[in-house]
Amino acid sequence: MEKEAEIQSLTDTLAKFTAYIGKRLPTDVKNKQAELRAKETNPMAIEIFDVMAENQDAADKLDRPSCQDTGVIQYFIQAGSSFPLLGELESILEGATRGATEIGPLRHNAVEAFVEKNTGTNTGSKIPWLDWEILPGKDYVILDVYMAGGGCTLPGASTVLMPGQGYEGVAEFVLDVMTSRGLNACPPLLVGVGVSTSAETAARLSKKAILKPVTARNTNEQAALLEELLAEGINDLGIGPQGLTGDNTVMGVNIEWSARHPSTIGVAVSTGCWAHRRGQIKINADLSYEIISHQDVKL
Ligand code: SF4
Structure with a gap:
């Protein structure tokens, strides 16, 4: 693949993954909520847990975000120093955020400080927020996506x-x-x-x-x-x-x-929160990927 095509391909994958995590909770969070529901004794709390589970099912069936507040997008990046698109990753993640905002759709949550104007794209100054760690000598990237709700x-x-x-x-x-x-x-x-x-x-x-x-x-x-x-x-x-x-x-x-x-x-x-929207994905040097946080995902 030419480099431009590789950049576009990875941007599309990460846009779809970012939109996906807004709709489906990670497997560990879903399982934990079911466990808490099973051992809860308070009738009101049982009712709330049931409504949360129904909400998740509805989000899944309707292919919509599981909470209206899809947050500010934050990426926590463990980047292999030999990953082929390391230098392009920042702009790829900005493109992925714009793409996810359309695909999701995600609520527009990036307001420029002091100007107090919503950018309408979920991107802006230092948004998406990027947190970097370098993995010396590795050629892959492990990416955690987090939706920071209000x-x-x-x-x-x-x-x-x-x-x-x-x-x-x-x-x-x-x-x-x-x-x-x-x-x-x-x-x-x-x-x-x-x-x-x-x-x-x-x-x-x-x-x-x-x-x-x-x-x-x-x-x-x-x-x-x-x-x-x-x-x-x-x-x-x-x-x-x-x-x-x-x-x-x-x-x-x-x-x-x-x-x-x-x-x-x-x-x-x-x-x-209960709608703990985070996802982890590993991107290999050939741009194949493995989703770690969710099971049975088709992007
Ligand atoms: S705290 Fe979480 S579940 Fe509650 S409104 Fe915010 S994002 Fe949604």
Whole structure:
């Protein structure tokens, strides 16, 4: 294939994939919601879980987005340094966002800051948002697409704790965010927590945490224990699906962490809502692809 044809082909594939994830939830999220429904005892919460499942079926049958807010498009890119279209990837992803906006269709959610004008294409200054990691020597790309809806983005918060506040301070911060704004994010939530040195490194890690599967268990035993305790604590608040009370407020809590400065504990929270629209795709050097997040997909 000529290079121009390759660029067009990859743009089309990624436009279709981006539109697709707005309509069908990832397999792990769907399975988790069915599991929560099965163990829920609160009648109102059971009703809400059933309505959510009906909504997903309707989105599938009607080929429409599963929530009206299709978010701001964000791509988290693990790019092989030898991927043949590495230099073109940024413009390919911008084209994919424009294409997905038409195919979806996706709601127009990119408003230029200060100008306060909707671009009408879901693209704009630094939108789609791109987060890059380089995979040295690899010739493929692993791409996470995320639709950052308004409600699920709203609880996002980050701070830097005094070192003496310790991990109790981390738990207190997460629970403060959940009790004050968790409701806005359409529970049940996937809660991402970043623990690092500073506000911005913790914030980035908290977002990466909600790209992990809802069933992920931390490789660090202490972090895994904190994930369990936070999930238990948030569920004990009784917020429930859509905030209408219930036994289950979270689909899971995932922590991403880095080594940190000894004098600070940066902590951040990001939340994914029940309509947690994210998808992961691997693009090989020959532009063949494998969809990792969803089963039985035909683009
Ligand atoms: S929080 Fe999620 S489900 Fe609720 S309106 Fe926003 S995108 Fe839709």
